Amino acid sequence: xxxxxxxxxxxxxxxxxxxxxxxxxxxxxxxxxxxxxxxxxxxxxxxxxxxxxxxxxxxxxxxxxxxxxxxxxxxxxxxxxxxxxxxxxxxxxxxxxxxxxxxxxxxxxxxxxxxxxxxxxxxxxxxxxxxxxxxxxxxxxxxxxxxxxxxxxxxxxxxxxxxxxxxxxxxxxxxxx
Amino acid sequence: xxxxxxxxxxxxxxxxxxxxxxxxxxxxxxxxxxxxxxxxxxxxxxxxxxxxxxxxxxxxxxxxxxxxxxxxxxxxxxxxxxxxxxxxxxxxxxxxxxxxxxxxxxxxxxxxxxxxxxxxxxxxxxxxxxxxxxxxxxxxxxxxxxxxxxxxxxxxxxxxxxxxxxxxxxxxxxxxxx
Numbered sequence: 001x002x003x004x005x006x007x008x009x010x011x012x013x014x015x016x017x018x019x020x021x022x023x024x025x026x027x028x029x030x031x032x033x034x035x036x037x038x039x040x041x042x043x044x045x046x047x048x049x050x051x052x053x054x055x056x057x058x059x060x061x062x063x064x065x066x067x068x069x070x071x072x073x074x075x076x077x078x079x080x081x082x083x084x085x086x087x088x089x090x091x092x093x094x095x096x097x098x099x100x101x102x103x104x105x106x107x108x109x110x111x112x113x114x115x116x117x118x119x120x121x122x123x124x125x126x127x128x129x130x131x132x133x134x135x136x137x138x139x140x141x142x143x144x145x146x147x148x149x150x151x152x153x154x155x156x157x158x159x160x161x162x163x164x165x166x167x168x169x170x171x172x173x174x175x176x177x
Numbered sequence: 178x179x180x181x182x183x184x185x186x187x188x189x190x191x192x193x194x195x196x197x198x199x200x201x202x203x204x205x206x207x208x209x210x211x212x213x214x215x216x217x218x219x220x221x222x223x224x225x226x227x228x229x230x231x232x233x234x235x236x237x238x239x240x241x242x243x244x245x246x247x248x249x250x251x252x253x254x255x256x257x258x259x260x261x262x263x264x265x266x267x268x269x270x271x272x273x274x275x276x277x278x279x280x281x282x283x284x285x286x287x288x289x290x291x292x293x294x295x296x297x298x299x300x301x302x303x304x305x306x307x308x309x310x311x312x313x314x315x316x317x318x319x320x321x322x323x324x325x326x327x328x329x330x331x332x333x334x335x336x337x338x339x340x341x342x343x344x345x346x347x348x349x350x351x352x353x354x355x
Contacts, residue, residue, distance in 0.1 A: 005316035009320045009323065011320075013199060014327040015324070016203075016330060017202045019327050019330035019331055020326075022205055023330050023334050026338065028331070085278070085321075
């Protein structure tokens with residue numbers, strides 16, 4: 001009996017050591033990420049000064065010009081983070097969000113959208129024409145328009161960053177949809 | 178009443194050593210740096226030996242407080258910690274010590290000297306006066322305390338793991354569309 005209890009103590013101690021070692025590893029990773037500046041931090045995206053300032057100017061629907069604030073989110077069918085962000089929306093596109101899907105072909109885009117639970121009608125499909133006007137070569141990226149005017153652009157490294165861009169109320173409805 | 182207080186004090190000291198030992202065993206590098214700064218010979222080996230001694234002392238304090246070995250283990254730890262703290266203070270060197278794990282890193286010195294009499298008193302008192310929490314009950318208590326520490330670690334681990342998943346996902350940004 002005593003031998004079993006001793007083994008139990010040893011195993012319990014080992015388990016605690018392993019778990020605390022994992023905690024330490026994650027903390028170390030966090031320190032490394034912070035030092036390298038690769039945490040979940042959005043980076044500004046540059047665009048040409050001559051780029052059209054309104055959403056319709058780059059080929060997006062005209063009604064977006066009239067919205068007080070709209071975020072045009074560029075996702076690519078070849079980027080894993082884009083898939084994660086699109087999946088996290090659960091097929092629901094909030095009012096202040098417009099998605100542009102970059103893809104080689106319409107079939108690929110339709111297949112990709114089906115995989116993330118979205119319909120082609122709810123987004124704009126682009127073969128590079130829209131992105132090239134903004135000289136955009138990174139996804140996921142967000143272009144923020146206010147009153148029909150381009151204010152700034154940034155990368156969207158995670159769904160969490162998209163939530164921050166969209167605001168709490170809209171996100172709450174998105175996550176419950 | 179005095180006996181109850183004695184048992185509580187003994188359990189608290191045991192938990193302290195158990196947590197300190199397990200934390201150091203989980204991240205021996207932090208202790209190794211401290212031992213290097215203190216110019217302790219064989220710092221790699223000592224970084225494992227010291228926390229192993231702490232865990233043993235905690236288990237013996239719970240399961241066999243009246244054993245001479247328990248008193249010897251506690252004595253070795255107290256002498257070691259007091260020696261390390263005194264060495265740092267006398268030499269005027271600021272030595273960082275992850276005495277309760279890397280998260281609670283602090284300066285080696287007066288806090289260790291302050292705790293030494295408490296550890297000694299509890300060890301001596303347990304050796305001469307302890308009556309309960311011995312043998313089986315003590316071992317079960319040690320296992321239960323280790324499991325509680327494991328649960329505390331798990332609670333720290335989950336948010337870190339979730340955070341890491343988000344960031345690993347963010348690493349998938351692409352510079353080209355196709």
